[in-house]
Amino acid sequence: MAASARPARAQFSLDARRIGMGGVSLTRDGNLRRYNPAYRAVKNRPGSGNAKLTIPVPLGLIQFFHDHPIGKLGDDPMFNPDSAAFNPVELVNLVFNLPIFLEVKKAPTPTNDVEFTIGRNAFAIDMGAAQVLIPEGEFGLGGTSRLLDIGTPSIKGFRFSVQGFENHDIAFLLGDSLRAFLKEGDSARTNTTYNLLGDAIVQAGVAPTLSFSGRVTGRGTDNDDGVYLGGAVRSYYGVTYYRADGSGGFTTGDTLFGGPNPVSPQLEALTYRDNGTTKSFGRGLGGDVGIVMISGPLEVGVGVNDIGAKLTWQDTRVDSTYFDNVGDSLVTTTVRNHVESTTELPVSYIANAAIRMGTGTTVGGDIVNTGRGTVIHIGGEQRIGMLALRGGVSRDQRKKMQFGFGGGLRLGPFGLDVGFWTHSNSFADKRAITMATSISLY
Amino acid sequence: MKATASACILAAALLSAACGEGRAIFNVDVYSFLAGSGNDTVPYAVPPASSVDSFTVQRIVLPGGFGSSIVDSVRITSGGANLVTSNGAGSIGLSLYVASDSAGTHLPAALALSVPATTIPGPGSVPVVITGDLSPGLNALFTQDTLWIRIAATGTNPNAGPLIGKMGLTSLQLRVVMQDKIF
Numbered sequence: 001m002a003a004s005a006r007p008a009r010a011q012f013s014l015d016a017r018r019i020g021m022g023g024v025s026l027t028r029d030g031n032l033r034r035y036n037p038a039y040r041a042v043k044n045r046p047g048s049g050n051a052k053l054t055i056p057v058p059l060g061l062i063q064f065f066h067d068h069p070i071g072k073l074g075d076d077p078m079f080n081p082d083s084a085a086f087n088p089v090e091l092v093n094l095v096f097n098l099p100i101f102l103e104v105k106k107a108p109t110p111t112n113d114v115e116f117t118i119g120r121n122a123f124a125i126d127m128g129a130a131q132v133l134i135p136e137g138e139f140g141l142g143g144t145s146r147l148l149d150i151g152t153p154s155i156k157g158f159r160f161s162v163q164g165f166e167n168h169d170i171a172f173l174l175g176d177s178l179r180a181f182l183k184e185g186d187s188a189r190t191n192t193t194y195n196l197l198g199d200a201i202v203q204a205g206v207a208p209t210l211s212f213s214g215r216v217t218g219r220g221t222d223n224d225d226g227v228y229l230g231g232a233v234r235s236y237y238g239v240t241y242y243r244a245d246g247s248g249g250f251t252t253g254d255t256l257f258g259g260p261n262p263v264s265p266q267l268e269a270l271t272y273r274d275n276g277t278t279k280s281f282g283r284g285l286g287g288d289v290g291i292v293m294i295s296g297p298l299e300v301g302v303g304v305n306d307i308g309a310k311l312t313w314q315d316t317r318v319d320s321t322y323f324d325n326v327g328d329s330l331v332t333t334t335v336r337n338h339v340e341s342t343t344e345l346p347v348s349y350i351a352n353a354a355i356r357m358g359t360g361t362t363v364g365g366d367i368v369n370t371g372r373g374t375v376i377h378i379g380g381e382q383r384i385g386m387l388a389l390r391g392g393v394s395r396d397q398r399k400k401m402q403f404g405f406g407g408g409l410r411l412g413p414f415g416l417d418v419g420f421w422t423h424s425n426s427f428a429d430k431r432a433i434t435m436a437t438s439i440s441l442y
Numbered sequence: 443m444k445a446t447a448s449a450c451i452l453a454a455a456l457l458s459a460a461c462g463e464g465r466a467i468f469n470v471d472v473y474s475f476l477a478g479s480g481n482d483t484v485p486y487a488v489p490p491a492s493s494v495d496s497f498t499v500q501r502i503v504l505p506g507g508f509g510s511s512i513v514d515s516v517r518i519t520s521g522g523a524n525l526v527t528s529n530g531a532g533s534i535g536l537s538l539y540v541a542s543d544s545a546g547t548h549l550p551a552a553l554a555l556s557v558p559a560t561t562i563p564g565p566g567s568v569p570v571v572i573t574g575d576l577s578p579g580l581n582a583l584f585t586q587d588t589l590w591i592r593i594a595a596t597g598t599n600p601n602a603g604p605l606i607g608k609m610g611l612t613s614l615q616l617r618v619v620m621q622d623k624i625f
Contacts, residue, residue: 113465113467114465114467115469116468116469116505117469117471118468118471118505119471119474119475120471120474120475120477121474121478122471122474255478257475257502257503257504258475258478258501258502258503
C-alpha cells in the first residue's frame with residue numbers, strides 16, 4: 001500500500017505478443033541482448049517468432065482523438081484548468097499512460113471531497129479516497145541508457161566500441177511530519193518543519209569498451225546447444241554530472257493561522273557538480289558479464305551490467321544553498337571547490353529462462369532490475385497451427401501482480417496479435433487494463 | 443512573508459484540486475480564533491428602557507489560493523454562547539457580520555446571520571444555540587484568505603433597572619463548501 005500512491009514505471013512494450021504474456025519476451029532480443037552480453041553470440045532460433053518488424057496498431061490514439069478532438073483541445077475539460085471537470089490527476093495519468101493502445105478499463109480517478117479542519121492552531125486534511133495519491137515511501141524515477149554504440153565489427157567474438165552512457169536517478173521522500181499530515185490526517189503543529197527530502201543525480205559520458213561474446217562449448221554442431229559467454233570491460237569518461245541532496249518545505253510559526261509569521265520557507269541543499277572550466281573527466285572502470293546455456297529445449301541466461309562502475313571526479317565544486325528567512329532570499333555559497341568526489345552507476349541485471357516443448361508450447365520468465373526495482377515476468381505461448389494463445393503474470397516495481405493474456409493469428413509472413421495487460425501506471429489503487437494490438441512481419 | 447504563509451495551504455489546495463469534481467470542505471473553528479485573542483466575550487450593559495449594541499471583531503485566516511472557487515454554502519454547524527447576566531432582565535439578540543475588512547463588518551450588508559432575541563428573566567446564565575446558513579450573498583468572501591467577523595449582542599431593556607452581563611461564546615464552527623478551482 002505504501003507505494004500504491006505512485007504509478008509504476010511503465011514496462012512498456014509496443015509488441016502485443018509480449019504484452020499478452022505479462023511482459024516476458026520469448027525471443028532472443030530486446031532486454032536479453034541489452035543486459036546479457038552473451039546473448040550477442042546467440043543466433044535467433046529459426047522459427048522462434050523473432051519478427052523482422054513489429055508495428056503497433058494505435059487504437060488508443062484513435063479513441064483518444066475521437067474523445068478529445070484536436071481542434072477543441074483548448075476547451076477540453078481534460079486540458080482546460082478553467083473547467084469544473086479539470087482534474088490534474090487525470091492529466092498526469094495520461095502522461096504515464098500514453099494512449100497508444102486502447103485502455104479497455106481505466107483506473108478510477110479520485111473525485112471525492114477533501115475536508116480541511118482549520119483553527120487558530122489546527123490544520124488537518126481528510127483526503128478520503130484521494131489519500132492514495134500520497135506516496136508513503138520513496139518515489140521518483142531513474143535508469144541508465146546506452147545512448148550510442150559505435151565500434152568495429154566483431155572479430156572472433158571481440159569488438160571494440162565507444163558507448164555513450166547516461167544515468168539519472170531522482171528520488172523524493174515525504175518528511176515524517178508532512179507524511180503524517182497528508183497521509184494520516186494528523187493536524188499541523190506549531191514550530192514544526194514540513195518538508196520533502198530529495199536526492200537527484202544526473203551523469204553522462206562516453207565509455208570506450210572492449211567486449212567479447214562467443215560460444216565456448218558445442219561449436220560445430222548444427223544446433224544452438226552450448227554455453228555462451230559474454231563480457232565487456234569499460235573505461236568510463238564522465239563528461240558531466242550534477243548531484244543534489246536536500247530538503248525543501250516550510251516551518252510553522254508560533255501560531256498556524258493568524259500569527260504574524262505563520263510559516264517560513266525551509267530549503268537546504270548540497271549540490272555537487274564537476275567543474276566545467278577544467279574539463280576534467282570523471283574516470284572509472286567497470287564491466288558487464290553474461291552467460292547463456294542452451295540445452296535442447298531449455299535455455300537459461302544471466303547478465304549483469306556496470307559492475308564496479310564507480311566514477312571519480314577530480315575537480316568538483318560543492319555548493320550549499322539555503323533559504324534565508326531574514327533576507328527572504330535564496331543564498332548559495334561554495335562549501336568546497338576543486339575537490340574529488342565519486343559517483344556510481346547502478347548495477348543492472350537480467351536472469352531469464354525459457355523452455356520449448358515439442359507440443360508448440362513455450363514458457364519462460366525473466367527477472368530484470370535496471371537499477372530501480374526488480375521486475376519479474378513469467379509467461380507462455382501455445383501455438384495451434386496459425387493461432388497462438390498467450391498468458392502471463394508479472395510483478396512490477398511496486399511489487400504488484402499484473403496479468404496478461406492474448407492471442408495471435410499468423411498468415412505466412414504476417415501476424416496480427418492482441419494482448420491484454422493489467423497495469424498500475426496511474427495514480428490510483430486499482431488496476432487498469434490495456435488492450436494492445438500489433439502487426440508483425442516475419 | 444505573508445505570501446509564504448500560503449505554502450502549506452497551497453499544497454493542500456493542490457491536493458484538493460487533484461480530486462477533480464470533488465468539493466473542498468473547510469471546517470473552520472472560528473471560536474479558536476476568538477478565544478486565542480481574548481475576543482470570545484462581549485460584555486453588555488443596557489440602561490433602563492433602551493437598546494444597546496455591543497460587539498467583538500475578529501480577523502479569520504483561511505487557506506489562500508481559492509479566489510476563483512465557487513462557494514456553495516457556508517453554515518454554522520456548531521455554535522453556542524452563554525448569556526451570563528449579573529443584573530436586570532430583558533433580552534439579548536445575537537448577530538454575525540462578515541466582511542473583507544474590519545470596517546465593513548459594520549455595514550448592514552455584512553449581516554450574515556441573526557439569532558432571535560433570547561429572553562433574560564433575571565440574573566443567571568442562559569445558553570443560546572447559534573446555527574444556520576449564512577447569507578448566500580456573502581459566500582464569495584470565503585474564497586479570500588482573510589476575512590473579518592463581528593459578533594454583536596443587541597440588548598433590549600424595557601425595565602427600570604440596568605441589564606448588565608456578558609455573552610461568552612462557547613463554540614462557533616463554520617462549514618464552508620466550495621467547488622475548488624485554484625488554477
